[in-house]
Every structure is written in structure tokens, then in C-alpha cells.
Amino acid sequence: MVDKVLNTIQKFNMIDKGDNIIIGVSGGADSICLLHMLYSLKSKLDIDLHVVHVQHGIRGKDADEDAKFVEKFCDERGIVCHVYYFNVKKLAKENKLSEEEMGRKVRYQVFSDASKEFSGTKIALAHHINDNAETIIMNLLRGTGIKGIGGIRPKRDNIIRPLIECTREEVEKYCVDNDIRYRDDYTNQMEIYTRNKIRHTVIPYIENNFNQNFITNLVNTANLVRSEDDYIDKIVLKEKEKIVKIKNKEYSIDTNEFLQLDTVIKRRLVRHIIGEISSLKDIEYKHINEIIQLADKQVSKRINLPKGLIAKKTYDSIIITNLGENKINDFEYEAEDLSKIYIKELNKHLDFRIIEEKKYNIPKNLYTKWFDYDKIKDNLKVRSRKSGDLIAIKGINGTKKLKKYFIDCKIPKEQRDAIPLLADGNNIIWVIGYRISEAYKVTASTKKILEVRYY
Numbered sequence: 001m002v003d004k005v006l007n008t009i010q011k012f013n014m015i016d017k018g019d020n021i022i023i024g025v026s027g028g029a030d031s032i033c034l035l036h037m038l039y040s041l042k043s044k045l046d047i048d049l050h051v052v053h054v055q056h057g058i059r060g061k062d063a064d065e066d067a068k069f070v071e072k073f074c075d076e077r078g079i080v081c082h083v084y085y086f087n088v089k090k091l092a093k094e095n096k097l098s099e100e101e102m103g104r105k106v107r108y109q110v111f112s113d114a115s116k117e118f119s120g121t122k123i124a125l126a127h128h129i130n131d132n133a134e135t136i137i138m139n140l141l142r143g144t145g146i147k148g149i150g151g152i153r154p155k156r157d158n159i160i161r162p163l164i165e166c167t168r169e170e171v172e173k174y175c176v177d178n179d180i181r182y183r184d185d186y187t188n189q190m191e192i193y194t195r196n197k198i199r200h201t202v203i204p205y206i207e208n209n210f211n212q213n214f215i216t217n218l219v220n221t222a223n224l225v226r227s228e229d230d231y232i233d234k235i236v237l238k239e240k241e242k243i244v245k246i247k248n249k250e251y252s253i254d255t256n257e258f259l260q261l262d263t264v265i266k267r268r269l270v271r272h273i274i275g276e277i278s279s280l281k282d283i284e285y286k287h288i289n290e291i292i293q294l295a296d297k298q299v300s301k302r303i304n305l306p307k308g309l310i311a312k313k314t315y316d317s318i319i320i321t322n323l324g325e326n327k328i329n330d331f332e333y334e335a336e337d338l339s340k341i342y343i344k345e346l347n348k349h350l351d352f353r354i355i356e357e358k359k360y361n362i363p364k365n366l367y368t369k370w371f372d373y374d375k376i377k378d379n380l381k382v383r384s385r386k387s388g389d390l391i392a393i394k395g396i397n398g399t400k401k402l403k404k405y406f407i408d409c410k411i412p413k414e415q416r417d418a419i420p421l422l423a424d425g426n427n428i429i430w431v432i433g434y435r436i437s438e439a440y441k442v443t444a445s446t447k448k449i450l451e452v453r454y455y
């Protein structure tokens with residue numbers, strides 16, 4: 001088995017000389033096998049090891065014994081061990097997730113944090129062939145695309161899985177042959193969890209009634225699917241560069257270009273964007289199709305998706321964003337004595353300067369504007385929009401409602417709260433980043449100029 005693991009490490013280029021590897025160790029056969037094997041190969045691979053154990057707070061005394069066992073196992077071999085404690089039940093309720101999903105999120109966050117804290121270069125996890133088969137079946141039951149059928153990747157970013165080509169039986173045999181003790185988690189036998197039902201009921205039934213080599217065949221299929229998946233991903237990333245713009249955590253897809261793509265690429269592009277914004281968990285086939293169909297819908301058509309995501313059709317784009325993350329609170333700041341203003345909601349600044357020179361050239365910069373200072377009658381403010389806002393625009397008599405101006409400029413609703421306004425009382429002087437009011441423009445009769453710079 002050692003040769004098999006070394007071959008896996010080499011095939012997928014998992015470990016480099018001098019790597020500092022963070023190993024996730026629960027105390028069960030899989031993770032103890034991985035830890036023991038990497039420890040025995042430590043000199044040969046020229047690596048350092050740090051162990052991370054996450055205590056989920058679910059199994060009481062048994063979980064405490066697991067933590068002590070892992071600490072003792074490491075201490076006997078001079079391996080640095082870090083134990084982290086969480087109340088996963090409480091966190092699951094607060095985040096409205098299953099205990100399985102919450103536990104997984106906690107573990108991966110801990111692995112990532114530990115890697116940063118202890119200068120880890122790789123994170124090693126103990127998934128094997130059986131885990132991979134169970135994951136593929138779970139994905140199929142939820143409804144999945146090619147990525148889900150591809151199962152667990154041997155290597156993803158800095159996460160490596162050296163046992164991914166070994167079976168559970170091989171792992172347990174390694175422990176027996178090397179006289180390695182490990183902890184049994186009784187919850188692995190409880191069929192209250194989806195994975196356990198698949199492990200103890202679904203897979204044995206298929207093996208006994210249809211194909212004894214089911215797991216091997218399923219994983220071989222996943223390997224083929226992953227190679228094709230990688231090829232499609234390359235195409236999708238090229239299209240993303242051409243037709244997707246990202247601003248303030250909003251992903252804007254050019255509708256005209258999007259409509260020209262093959263449906264396979266459309267689906268993959270949408271999934272890729274959602275995966276970058278949030279998580280693909282709970283995103284189903286129907287959600288992806290609804291987003292694709294937005295391209296042919298009317299402006300302002302909107303879809304509410306799981307986890308606070310929204311997709312909306314604008315004038316020439318499909319916008320996908322997380323509504324909670326992108327909502328800007330109302331704000332208002334007074335320019336007392338024309339001192340500098342910091343807009344904390346936008347992380348932006350405004351600077352003011354009085355100019356009394358007779359000869360000048362009005363700046364063309366989008367974020368530096370001049371105004372006739374003597375026309376300002378009230379205290380200057382920078383604020384978010386309000387109902388009834390008006391602005392004087394060249395070519396029309398009187399003023400135009402700011403809402404109508406935004407519509408004419410094809411500015412999506414979700415972006416309007418993030419556009420600051422410079423106001424003289426109730427009069428809009430400057431829609432920052434767009435246009436200034438005709439009523440405050442510098443003219444030949446202007447005696448004093450107010451320069452405002454936004455950055």
C-alpha cells in the first residue's frame with residue numbers, strides 16, 4: 001500500500017520537497033493510516049507535519065477521548081498537534097444547516113486557518129476510494145452535473161488526498177499489519193446520516209445484486225469525467241474573460257454574447273459564477289436553467305436563489321450577486337467648512353478646494369468636478385439617494401427625477417444605492433461618477449470655483 005500511495009503522490013504531483021503539511025486527523029482508521037504513512041515517509045519526502053484535530057462537540061465523552069487519543073498518538077512520535085473545539089449542533093441551528101454540512105464547513109475553515117497560522121503549504125485529508133464512491137452517489141441523489149459525477153479530486157488547490165486510490169479495506173489492513181490502534185466513531189454506523197445510509201445500505205445492495213465491482217467501476221467513470229470536465233472548464237474560463245464583468249461582487253454577463261454560447265457552456269459558466277460568489281450547495285438543475293432563461297426575459301425580471309443569491313435581467317446583462325453582501329446602508333455626511341469627507345459605507349473620500357484664479361481649464365476627469373461656488377446656498381452634503389431627488393440636466397426645461405435619470409442611463413436598481421450624491425440642500429449637484437447639475441456649472445461669470453475630488 002505504501003508504494004500505491006507514493007505512486008498517487010507522484011502521479012498527481014501532490015507533495016514537493018520541503019512541504020509543511022497540515023494533516024486533518026479525526027482518530028479514525030483513515031486519518032490515522034494517513035498520518036502514520038506520511039510520518040514513516042517524512043525523511044524520504046523531506047516534509048514537516050502538523051496535525052489538526054477538530055472536536056465537534058457532538059459525541060460528548062467519546063469525542064473528548066478522540067482528541068486525547070490523537071494528541072497521545074502525535075506526542076509519542078514528536079508530531080505537533082493542534083486541537084480545536086466547536087459546538088457544531090449550535091452552529092448548525094444558527095446557520096440553518098445539517099450537522100453534516102456544518103461540521104464539514106467548520107473542518108475546512110479550520111484546516112485553512114491552521115495552514116495560514118503554521119505556514120502550511122499543503123493540507124492532507126484521508127479520503128479514499130469508498131469515500132469517493134459515496135460522494136458521487138450523494139451528488140447524483142441531489143441532482144448534479146459533470147462536476148458532481150467527477151467526485152472527489154485527488155488534488156484541489158493546496159488540498160491533497162494521498163489515499164484517494166486506496167480502498168477502505170486496504171486502509172484497515174494497513175492499520176492491522178502495522179499494529180496501529182485507532183478510534184471507532186459510533187455515529188459512522190448510525191443511519192440517520194445520508195452518507196451512512198449509502199455506505200451501509202445502498203452500496204452493499206448494488207454490489208450483492210448487480211455488480212461486485214461497482215465501486216471500482218464508478219470511480220473509474222469519475223476519473224474519465226474529471227478529465228473531460230477539466231477540458232470544458234478551460235473553454236468556460238476563456239468565455240468568462242470575454243463576456244463577464246465583475247464589480248462590487250456583482251457578476252454581469254453580457255446577454256448578447258451569452259445567447260451565442262452552447263447550452264453546455266452556458267450552464268457551466270453560470271455554475272462557475274455562483275461557485276465564486278457563494279456555494280453550489282442547494283443550487284439545483286432548475287435554478288441554473290432559470291438563470292439561463294433570463295437572457296430572453298424582460299428587464300427587471302428577477303430570480304431569488306438559495307443562500308441569499310439573486311439573478312436579475314437588466315438592459316443588456318444578467319446580474320448574479322449576493323443581495324445580503326451587496327446592500328449598501330443609507331448614508332449622509334455634511335461638508336462642514338469644506339473639510340475632507342470619508343464615506344465609510346463605500347470606503348471612499350471627497351476632497352474640497354476653493355479656486356479663485358481668473359485663467360483655468362475645466363478638468364475632464366470623471367471623478368474631479370468644478371462647481372460655481374457662489375450658487376451653493378445651503379450646507380453641502382454627500383449622501384445616498386432619497387425618494388423625490390431631482391437634477392437639472394442640459395436640454396430639458398427644469399429638472400428630471402433622479403430615478404428617471406438612472407433608468408435612462410440603464411443603471412440597475414441594485415447599483416443605485418452605491419452611487420453617492422453631492423447635494424446642496426435638496427438639490428443634486430453631482431451624481432458622482434456620472435453627471436453634474438446644469439444649475440451649478442462654471443460659466444464665464446463665475447468668480448469662485450469649488451473643486452471636488454472623489455477617490
